[in-house]
Amino acid sequence: MSTVQPPKPYLTGHYAPVADEHTVTALRVRGTLPPELTGRYFRNGHNPRPGVTPTHWFRGSGMIHGLRLRDGRAEWYRNRWVRTPAFEHDAPLMREDGSIDLAASVAGTHIIEHAGRLLALQEANLPFEVTPELDTVGAYDFGGKLTTAMTAHPKEDPVTGELHFFAYSPFPPHLIYYVASADGALIRSEVVEGAGPSLMHDFAITENHVVWLDLSVVFDPAEHSGIPYRWSDAYAPRIGVMPRTGPARTTWYEVEPGALLHVTNASEDAQGRITVEGPRYDRAAWETSWKWWVGAPGHPNTPLTGALGTRWTLDPATGKATEEAVDDLTTEFPTINDERLGRANRYGYAVAFPGAGLEEYALVKYDSATGARQLMPVGPGVMPGEAVFVPAEGGTAEDHGYLLTITSDIVRDTSELLVVDATDLSRDPIAVVELPRRVPGGIHGSWIPDTDLS
Ligand SMILES: [Fe+2]
Numbered sequence: 001m002s003t004v005q006p007p008k009p010y011l012t013g014h015y016a017p018v019a020d021e022h023t024v025t026a027l028r029v030r031g032t033l034p035p036e037l038t039g040r041y042f043r044n045g046h047n048p049r050p051g052v053t054p055t056h057w058f059r060g061s062g063m064i065h066g067l068r069l070r071d072g073r074a075e076w077y078r079n080r081w082v083r084t085p086a087f088e089h090d091a092p093l094m095r096e097d098g099s100i101d102l103a104a105s106v107a108g109t110h111i112i113e114h115a116g117r118l119l120a121l122q123e124a125n126l127p128f129e130v131t132p133e134l135d136t137v138g139a140y141d142f143g144g145k146l147t148t149a150m151t152a153h154p155k156e157d158p159v160t161g162e163l164h165f166f167a168y169s170p171f172p173p174h175l176i177y178y179v180a181s182a183d184g185a186l187i188r189s190e191v192v193e194g195a196g197p198s199l200m201h202d203f204a205i206t207e208n209h210v211v212w213l214d215l216s217v218v219f220d221p222a223e224h225s226g227i228p229y230r231w232s233d234a235y236a237p238r239i240g241v242m243p244r245t246g247p248a249r250t251t252w253y254e255v256e257p258g259a260l261l262h263v264t265n266a267s268e269d270a271q272g273r274i275t276v277e278g279p280r281y282d283r284a285a286w287e288t289s290w291k292w293w294v295g296a297p298g299h300p301n302t303p304l305t306g307a308l309g310t311r312w313t314l315d316p317a318t319g320k321a322t323e324e325a326v327d328d329l330t331t332e333f334p335t336i337n338d339e340r341l342g343r344a345n346r347y348g349y350a351v352a353f354p355g356a357g358l359e360e361y362a363l364v365k366y367d368s369a370t371g372a373r374q375l376m377p378v379g380p381g382v383m384p385g386e387a388v389f390v391p392a393e394g395g396t397a398e399d400h401g402y403l404l405t406i407t408s409d410i411v412r413d414t415s416e417l418l419v420v421d422a423t424d425l426s427r428d429p430i431a432v433v434e435l436p437r438r439v440p441g442g443i444h445g446s447w448i449p450d451t452d453l454s
Contacts, residue, residue, distance in 0.1 A: 008295035027074035039449035045442020062108025109152035115184025170219035204266035212240035264334035279307035333386035376425035381411035
């Protein structure tokens with residue numbers, strides 16, 4: 001007797017994939033789109049082909065949803081799969097001879113712009129370059145200089161324009177640090193000594209340092225979901241601090257067991273103390289969320305459960321780390337005004353998930369100066385995506401700007417791009433762009449102003 005498997009949560013509800021690619025022009029806008037928002041909003045996410053059931057949420061083919069805004073108009077929406085070997089002919093990451101095909105990516109985690117180039121990223125692979133119209137150019141290896149994978153969370157220094165990034169691996173060398181110059185040349189590659197085989201989805205930079213997250217989720221070949229990592233109580237979790245310039249001597253700080261997918265930001269003070277913030281998972285939160293990511297029995301209703309805002313302070317004078325909770329909501333996809341990246345930021349934004357006192361999804365804004373938290377409900381049955389901050393032209397305060405987020409409404413089977421005034425989340429959105437159909441819940445994206453592509 002055959003058993004019917006329940007559908008995977010990442011193929012249903014908000015995450016039900018779309019079956020094809022559309023291009024639609026002249027979208028309807030409610031409210032007024034600020035003319036200064038002239039550029040593109042691109043958002044990546046996992047969207048398997050029809051009939052394909054990946055073994056893990058993160059293994060679904062990458063699809064980018066894009067909106068072209070210009071002079072107060074929403075000129076087009078289009079969605080395109082990233083045409084990688086994994087998408088075109090299911091090429092595996094590991095070839096039959098055991099070597100790794102770094103181009104066998106689903107390229108479904110993020111899309112960024114650097115030095116005028118658009119890169120779709122997935123951390124086990126090379127980046128994939130796409131055009132401003134979302135056609136795939138191909139794998140990008142910095143002119144042959146990048147011979148490893150590249151994180152999906154590179155950091156562009158807002159002052160120098162350099163792109164800092166890394167590769168991590170279950171096999172030595174476990175961690176390699178890279179810097180690309182503002183004009184896109186790979187100028188530095190350095191093995192980080194002392195790093196272990198942990199899952200490093202993100203990292204942080206400050207003005208003078210790089211921060212490594214060597215935490216409690218580590219390589220485990222017994223995990224067969226296709227993402228071979230598991231929580232380990234036996235692993236000694238650490239946060240590493242490395243000078244950005246000079247030799248790569250990393251100071252490792254012992255921390256409590258935990259896992260972090262995303263850093264909100266990090267900064268350093270005059271005494272050299274480093275502060276790092278982000279939504280932290282304990283073992284139960286990680287393993288519960290993982291059940292959703294693989295569609296295991298008893299999985300929760302939302303993809304993320306129990307990640308709580310946490311701040312670590314690393315003090316070189318004592319060699320100790322201290323850890324404090326900064327909030328009691330489950331949040332993820334933290335964002336800031338990236339002009340503050342690596343510097344002390346006052347404001348942070350995130351998606352708040354149902355659970356722990358919240359019945360529906362919301363956007364949330366934090367003010368670290370006052371401790372205030374402002375929630376923006378988006379309505380029953382509606383899920384907002386990562387809220388990307390776009391600074392306002394001539395803005396004089398850190399929060400003068402817009403939050404861009406694509407919603408998924410499973411009641412009305414629609415999606416919208418919300419343009420929200422970041423100074424006050426209690427106001428109605430400044431503009432709402434009506435999308436031609438529902439956009440599945442996704443991962444990360446970027447606002448790419450035309451000035452960055454010229
Ligand atoms: Fe991420």
